[in-house]
Amino acid sequence: MSELKLPSIDYAALAPILIMLGAALLGVLVEAFVPRRLRNAVQLGLALVAVLAAVTMVILKSESRVITAGGALAVDGPTLFLQGTVLVLAAMALLLxxxxxxERGGAFVAHAAVTAExxxxxxxxxxxxxATEVYPLMTFAIGGMLIFVAANDLLTMFIxxxxxxxxxxxxxALARRRRLLSQEAAMKYFLLGAYASxxxxxxxALIYGFTSGIPGRGAGVDFATVHAAVGESSSSQVLLFxxxxxxxxxxxxxxAAAPFHVWTPDVYQGAPTPVTGFMAACTKVAAFGALLRVFHVAFAGASWDFTxxxxxxxxxxxxxxxxLAVTQTDIKRLLAYSSIANAGYLLVGxxxxxxxxxxxxxxxxAAYGFSVLAAFAVVTLVRDADGEATHLSRWAGLGRRSPFFAxxxxxxxxxxxxxxxxxxFTSKxxxxxxxLEANQAWLVIAGxxxxxxxxxxxxxxxxxxxLSEPGEATPTVTVPxxxxxxxxxxxVLATLVLGVVPGPLLDLTTGAAEFVR
Amino acid sequence: MSNFPFLSVLTVAPLVGALVVALLPRKRPDLAKLVAFGWSLLVLVLSVVMWFAFSAGGDRFQFRESYAWIPNWGVRFTFEVDGIALVMLMLIAILVPLVILASWHDAESSKRSVPVYFALLLVLECTMIGVFAAADVFLFYVFFEVMLVPMYFLIGSYGGHQRQYAAVKFFLYSLVGGLFMLAAVIGLWVVGGKTFDWQTLSQAEFATNTARWLFLGFFLAFAIKAPFFPFHTWLPDAGGAAPAGAAALLVGVLDKVGTFGILRYCLPLFPEASRWFAPWALALGVIGIIYAALLAVGQNDLKRLVSYTSIAHFGFIGVGIFAFTTQAGTGAVLYMLNHGLATGLLFLVVGMLIARRGSSLISDFGGAGKLVPVLAGVLFFAGLASLALPGTAPFVSEFLVLIGTFTVNKPVAVIATLGIILAAAYVLWMVQRTTQGTLNPALTEVEGMRRDLSLREKVVVAPLIALIVLLGFYPKPVTDVINPAVQATMQDVGKSDPAPEVGSVQEAAK
Incomplete structure (x- = not known):
């Protein structure tokens, strides 16, 4: 029997992930041991410090290009850039x-299990x-996203x-107001998400079967094996496709790409707005990070087939x-459909x-994440006695009432x-x-x-x-x-700066735009 | 003096002014007006200095400046002007102070902030100057699109009847054109070697089909902007709803971006495609001349009528450009200037008339000349200039376009000439139904109709009238500047003028 060999692990390269997951565990302990009145401040502080520490580690290790943890994780340019993006956007979401x-007591409900209404x-x-449980939940989610964009085999990616x-x-499910809508959103998201998973x-499993069908090679779902298997002519195309x-x-x-988008408007509308912003920005980054890696690394050889x-x-x-955005009357649903359309533009990329x-x-x-979080931040501010006023008709004349936020x-x-x-504009x-350079003119024209x-x-x-006159029902903007x-x-600053001087960030993305294999 | 960075200063100056004006307290509207007016005068003075620093016989492009912007994409802040752009810059610099002066009280009638109105006018001036001064395709596109934003708010916030509808229609139409152009701009960047520099791109050769598609992208944007038939339907709405001052800028300057864009971008960058599409463009021009003139005859709203007349005029400009002769080209550019002056004047005068009556319907007037003789006289003059009466500036340009076209394409020239007759019809009927004839008794009860032109309004119209007459008799200073640029453009297209059969033809261009 051979000796069990432990894979070498580059802990420094994995530090951002470890920090976030550690902070999430700490957060659970805080829930248990810190008195209730201090909890919010402690939790928020903990989460923000963890995010900052993780960002610092990303910046410090920005030159690392390694595959580590036994080939499960790849820490390379795209990983680090996307991790940094997720972390910065997550910090903004945490602030929200x-x-x-x-709103007194925050945007979240105290006990989600209480019967709605x-x-x-x-x-x-x-x-x-x-509830202050939102912070550990957020940190867990952020940690998961950090792994997601770094995952170098399909099982790690799934986990x-x-x-x-x-x-x-x-x-x-934790929105303070409109509990039914929020619970419905969570249920929908969960069921459909479970299907998707x-x-x-x-x-x-099918890809594993595909790789194992090649004589003379080991089966596996890490991207290097898959990549090699895709290149083999003798492999079974049915399993691959x-x-x-x-x-x-x-x-x-x-x-949130069509035709798998139907959850988006309902979930965006029902979720607490800070969480919606978090999903629109960070989940999108994570999902596209994984898409990029899967298509550009694992299945690069099959690009003729999937393109x-x-x-x-x-x-x-x-x-x-x-x-569908044209017909919306609710600002959060409108932003949801806009986010779907943006997923389409991202797919072009x-x-x-x-x-x-x-x-x-x-x-x-990165650019879209900043803008969309700012948009949802404004949505949290436009409110009346019943919470956020998201129906578009209620926004009529807002420019008169609150010119600055309008x-x-x-x-x-x-x-x-x-x-x-x-x-x-610059991101488009x-x-x-x-x-266009890749001869995809039809996609550009559709875009x-x-x-x-x-x-x-x-x-x-x-x-x-x-241009509309403010009506009786026009809510005011709460001073944030x-x-x-x-x-x-x-x-807002990021939206402006990336529009006027996109050069520095473009340098960064260009420098980072190479996967390790 | 020619080392002075005229163009960047001219572009930035109005923006700084706009910021200053916007930050003035809302309670001090008069101060805001004065600052805005003073600032625009400053820009005018600088432009005049630049006009004299430009050497008409010198290089085609002058005052070049270039600063790095987005090195990753090869985008630079590159400014330079040829004679065509220079003339347009002068037009902007002249019109903006007059428009500010003319709309002194316009913003007060709405409940909106007065300083913001004037700040928006200055922002608009910045983007208009930028769009004509840019020599980097990306930079041009940026100004082209950003220009929509201040205009949108000018129409939407300060306009009249149906302003929301008109503002949205204006924005969407222009954005649609702009996005087609965006696709073409990106395409140009990809096939042109990842540069946006106009000079480099104009040397590049493109595959025939690629060039035709790119031409189409640019042309659509410019045809909507100009507007040419059948992309014109936004203009009467926007022109009708915009406050008179903004409408004068909209029709006087903004729309010229379209024809300017064709001259600067479509023809030199895609010469083969331009020749290939020329018959279609000529057809659109001719249809526009006749169709818009017929519609103008039937209008009952003064501002919409003026908008339709300018669609007809843009037909002339389009014909002049796509005839591909130096005379017609010079005529077209001169028309761009003269149309800006004449239609700008017409819009401003009509605005004064409407402000007095409180209605823009022609049927609400009648015999107004008896109450406000000076105003009626100016309206008559503006109308005559608009129908290109000999002695006024538009005549020179219209004549040049027609003879320039006649030498190469007789049918088009002949049909276009019919437009002159129709122009006489819509202008004279309009003048007759508003200021001549028996006095509409309702007018005497309107307080405003008892006041003739104030000193401020006289100051507004006088420079325009003077320029129209001056350029009508002595257009040489302007044609000297335009001619070399047009000749160079025609060379880019690869068309040479037909040999003149009569020596005097060349004289007429002088």
Missing amino acids: VGERTV SPEDRRQAEGVGG SLEVFSLPLYLLC AFFLFGV AGMALLAIGLLFKA PVIGVLAVLTMLVGAV VLAPSKEGLSGTMFYL AIFTFILLAFAGIPLTSG FAVFGPA VLTSMVLAFPYLRVVVMMW GALTSAALVIG
């Missing part, structure tokens, strides 16, 4: 989560301190998918997102198999519409350019056409805010606390 002055539920809506999905399902796992399709379903579900299919899905995603394409996609992810939101909407001097350019459609709903909100202000300022 930690906000306690906009019961007298007790109404009582706890009136300012009982919210990290679950690690970040399960906390998200719970987080969706099952598809993914089945895909992993079926496996790829099932994996793609699992990943595209998280990325047309994913291309069709990209066009479909853009179309669905843009056309994924399908450009070049260094520029990879760099452009990563740039897009101006900020207008700016973000113009960014979404891709007007120059905002990051929305960053993905469309490489796509341009849907951008036109999408401009209309954005513009409608602008018209609502500025320091935390929301900080998140908002970061998001």
